[in-house]
Amino acid sequence: MTSFEKWFYGETDVLNHAMDEAREPDSPDHARKERVKARLAEIRETEQYRERVENSRKEFRGLYLAVTAVGAIALIGVLLYVTACLPEYGAENPHTLEVITRYIEKGLEETGAVNIVSGIILDYRAFDTLGESHVLFTALICSMLLLRLDRKNMRSDHEDYYTVRTDKFFDLSADQIFRRVGAFLVPSIFIFGIYVVLNGQVSPGGGFSGGAILGAGLILFSASFGFEKVDRIFTRKVSSIITLCSLGFYSFAKGYVFFTGANGIENHIPKGTPGNILSGGMILPLDIAVGLVVGCTMFGFYSLFRRGSIGGNGAATGKSSK
Amino acid sequence: MAFIWNFPLFTIVLSLFSGALCMVLRPKAARYYTIIYQCFLIILVSFVLWFTVTSDSQFTYSMGEFPAPWGNEIRGGVLESLVALAMLLVLLASCVAGWHFLKIDIDESKINLYFSVINLITAALMSLVWTNDIFTGYVFLEILTLSACGITIVREVGRTTLAAVKYMILNLMGSGLFLLGVVLLYDFTGQLLMVPMKSAVAAVLTDSESMPALTLSVAIMTIGLGIKSGLFPFHFWMPDSYGWSTPASAAILSSLVSKAYIFLLIKIYYRAVGIDVITQTPILKMLFVLGICGIIFGSVSATSPDTLPRMIGFSSAAQIGYIYMGIGIGTHLGFVAALFQLLTHMVTKALVFLAAPYLEEASDNNIKFIFLQGAARRDRTAGLYFTFGALSMVGIPCLGGFAMKLMYGQAAISDPSSAKMFIIMITLAASSFLNTLYFIRTVIRLYSDPEEKASSERQKLYKAQAENAKRAEGRRGFVIAGAFLMALNLFLGLFPWIFEALINQGLAMFS
Amino acid sequence: MEIREIFTILLLIILILCAIAVNFTKNLLSAVVIFMAYSLIMAIVWAMMRSPDLAITEAAVGAGVSGTLFLVTLKKVHLEDKIVSDLIEIDLDESEEETAEVGEGAQV
Structure with a gap:
């Protein structure tokens, strides 16, 4: 590969580590981590673990998806319908004028802002x-x-x-x-x-x-x-x-x-x-x-x-x- | 304009400042300050209650020099003062009684932060009770949500964090739905204060065909508040988050926080939308059905767990179902029954949640029933309090729960033509039977002899622990606060006509 | 329709696409970046609706501070390279790690 391709695919660093964002960890505790890894590997071999992984992926999954989909579609439908009934954007609605007119007309003199x-x-x-x-x-x-x-x-x-x-x-x-x-x-x-x-x-x-x-x-x-x-x-x-x-x-x-x-x-x-x-x-x-x-x-x-x-x-x- | 009219403002603003102040105080100073401040608030609110009852009037207090639809307002009446006073009393009792476990569960450097959050909860509760404006209700509802998550999170056990996250996600969804409802109502009516909003809603309904849209907006708001207070399909966060938090937090969450949301809902129905408009919509029927489902499903679920906190959490869901059933009846007597159950449940649930952890501690911190057998003999006071609370929820006469069920019966038979009467009577009977099944079974277990011999190792360990526990700090506070809550429950149960009269007087001036 | 309305409708459609995309992305880092883009487009929509206060706040908070907090969180829980379907294994991993470390008989 040319040097450009090498840089493009991340195999060389043109800036020579001037932009590295993390330093080495200060004092890693390797021994403890190795012990935990070994124990985890043991646990992963057992039957129970495999069963748990399978079950947690299968339990009621279909039901949850169905209820979520129905609930979301219902909410979307309700909100769309209600928004359609609202007064139009930017139009003057005779019901809602009472509060707004005073804010706009007398806002400057009453608050000074x-x-x-x-x-x-x-x-x-x-x-x-x-x-x-x-x-x-x-x-x-x-x-x-x-x-x-x-x-x-x-x-x-x-x-x-x-x-x-x-x-x-x-x-x-x-x-x-x-x-x-x-x-x-x-x-x-x-x-x-x-x-x-x-x-x-x-x-x-x-x-x-x-x-x-x-x-x-x-x-x-x-x-x-x-x-x-x-x-x-x-x-x-x-x-x-x-x-x-x-x-x-x-x-x-x-x-x-x-x-x-x-x-x-x-x-x-x-x-x-x-x-x-x-x-x-x-x-x-x-x-x-x-x-x-x-x-x-x-x-x-x-x-x-x-x-x-x-x-x-x-x-x-x-x-x-x- | 009496000086007493200023007291609600003081309760809100001083509580907000106390929240900020407790952040910089030392732990002990924060605790003493909070308790003394709460006693001060109780005195203030008692004065307001006395004033409104004797003068039989309500007062409107404008926040600032601008009158109603342009500035903010709070309003005080008999019902608001009564509910505020009950909330403050239960809050004080919870803070005092839960101190023993607070010291164990929370790191010492964070205790002042915990009391800061308690002060913010006080401010939010007071504001939700006194407010006369829907958007102010939303703002303080946010404070209440975040603070409630805060007091749950503070216990640093893994399961607690999980329960707190579940609680937070569902509550934020509820807040979002509530805000959607507020925004839609504002767009229809152009008002945010409740009393002008009622006339605007009436005007909008006469002019155009917007009844379905208005109904849907109020329904979105109702569902939002229902999610947050534990209405039927959304009650599944209750056992986890109540069971795994520190006892003071569990008492505050279960008795006060959900009640504030329900009180805000009742206030919106009476004052912002109007009861006559609401009864024309199917919203109340929906709440009735969901309330009954909550009672039945909550009680059935409470018979199955094998740990004590989960059982109490499910029974909370059932009791909240009672309040929604009362709202769903729709008549005046139905609302009176719902508000009476609100007061009763506040007092009873706090007592049960404060007593149960002592029983667990007397069994070497085990929460399963098999280890709790005989716990009430080891810790007699906690056993007495727990039994009292259980009997009240079952409905033994002379206690609060019986008066509550009596009022529901009266509300049911007041309208004999509707089918609701049969449904309510059957539900009351079934739920009393189910309550007896799980509560009395627990009480019997707590008092019966443990299966092992009294001289075995575990029993000796429990005995030694019980002796230590009696000398621990905070025990005296627990005994006094528990006795106080028991007295309140007896007061509600023995003299229900006083409270019925107060609630009637309050509801007459509520809209 | 004027150019202004067409532009607003285009921005709102992009908003909906961003919201759907956040849900269906498997890579959590992409999800956070799309969320920040959502905030940015929302800020522009506020500006087009003539509310500059909201536009400034939305840009500073949504695309700025809250995006940064999300990225810090991802880095701290070592999830910046993980995709969503691995999360179940991670959840089981951590609970097993607790058991492995603390030993049996511990009460949570």
Whole structure:
């Protein structure tokens, strides 16, 4: 074969290992793995195993497929029928005008936000957004309950916990592409994320979108430069304090607005001139709070998935830190 | 505008903040904070109940300065306060009684996260009870789903993770169907708040021929909530996820979480769509049939397992079937019976799920019946509580279960012309017989002498363990909380007319 | 029909094809990549329906963060090369491995 064909079929590496994505495992436990393999080979010979494999493939399979097919077709049919009965897309439906007209006509003057969507989610129907931020927080807590390494997790012998703890096996920071592109992209993503968060009331964007962008930027930063660099600024304490302060600020600020609004007291929150950055009443601070929470949560998920802790190696020493 | 009107807002917002706060507290501080905070909430909600009952009125509280169809709203009345108070009492009892097993099952560094999730469950339960808006109901339903998965996952045994994954997948499917229903209803009516939605639904129905489409949207929503609360064909996740989670979580899941979904469903029927519209559709008949199937199949399935938690899980499915049968009857008395069963089951199931693990622990952590024989003699308090719960579910007079079945009987004979009367009477008889079959059989097993001799090795081991268990931390909490739940059950059973009057008063102002 | 409507209908058909393809792909890595493509096309559909907030969020979350989390999960459970019909053997493998490691008489 010519050298081009050799490269095309993967038999030579033109880049000479400059793009390898994984290092060698640090301390594999060969003896234990050989023992487990031998025992598994023994088990596979037995009658019981073969029967189990056969049964698990045959049991009720036809019935499950039939019921699934019928259920899926029924659901598709029902949804298609109901959608056909709905009012046409884009047409004006006389029944549904009551709520929408006030949002569109008086949205700007009542909330002070040029972007009516931000006005609706953070002013008219702010209670739902309070719930939604806490949905994300709940998902983070449940991931921490499941994935965070603790003494019970680490007592099992089933994984090579040295590599899991340090996660060096999947470390990508020796990769040339990641370093160079990351050095350029990460600051741009952060600046864009901050721009989207701050401009929620003036242009499309807002807390959730900007927070997702900030989270994605943090993920790229940690993937390109390694976890040590991130752990210097983004430790577990920082993450907890940001989440607690943002969610606490959101709860109490909106609690104050609900309380004064329901009791008929005047809440002295200035609306500002529409179109400025400092406008829209509470929308700007709430956007910042939501953006910070969402960013921390997205990076928290990534960190928990990769190495079982947010920031630092608290679990590696086996001590339970706060 | 009394100051008491603000209390529901406090229960929701402060609970959400407590959830965030417990993440940074130390484990012990998180536990004490949660328990004291729940006592505080019980006081608040008792005031609201007293206020609404004595003034015989309900109040609407707008969240923010914008009035009804444009801003959000919550609403408090007799029925909401009663259900909220019952939920908070059972939640407090579960947290206190389950502490012994929480320490064993959860790693110490995660206990504050567990109590954070309990606070989020409190916020979601309160919000589902007080809400007056369908989309807010969906948002807090999401919080409740995720938190319920969280409290199941926390026990790090292999089977538990499998059960939690099964639970999560089915619940997310239910949430998806519920959201589809909400979106379709919004597209038809243009409203998200429940009271304006009722008038919009009436307007849409008079104008055009959209009854089938509207029925299908409400049916999609009903099936979504039915999947999440354990309606008949979708009940098979119950034995696994209740049986393999830590006892406090099992009590909270089985008594509170499914009830919140059913209460939201009843609220949507009364307030968002209208009972008169619903009775014209075949939705209630479908719920009636599925409820009866749930009772029969759940009870039949409960006779076959050979482990204790699975049996209790299947009996949960049967008891939820009772509530759906009550909703399916469609008359006012049917709803009263369904709501009474909601309260009774909350109290009874928590007691049974909290007592059973102590019996298992007294038999060296075995869950099979052959090892549990005689367990109630080794751990007398847990045996007493379990027997009490079992008798209540069978329907012995003076206990909650008997009053519940009496109300179902009254609802059945109130309409003697329909065929439903015979079906309900036969179902009540058959299910009582089946309940007796598996519950009393278990109780007899628990109290009879073990087959081996009393001096054999295993018996000596059990005796030594029972002595240790009596001195463990958290035992006193279990005894007090269990006695409290027993007292609530007796209260429901001995004075059912009080609760019937409260539920009637609440339903009159519910729509 | 205008070009805009034809384009929207084409995108929606691609969405349906992506959704069906995710189910029928045997290779889990392809399934994740098709899922990210689904999110991307959904973001474009949102933009065509004139909701830019949703488009930004869908692109960042669906095609960005959640795709990345899926890929990390696949890598961690060593499934990036496996195809679906092997999963039954894997399931049995792991439970047998537990028995082999822990020994008999252990209670789960």
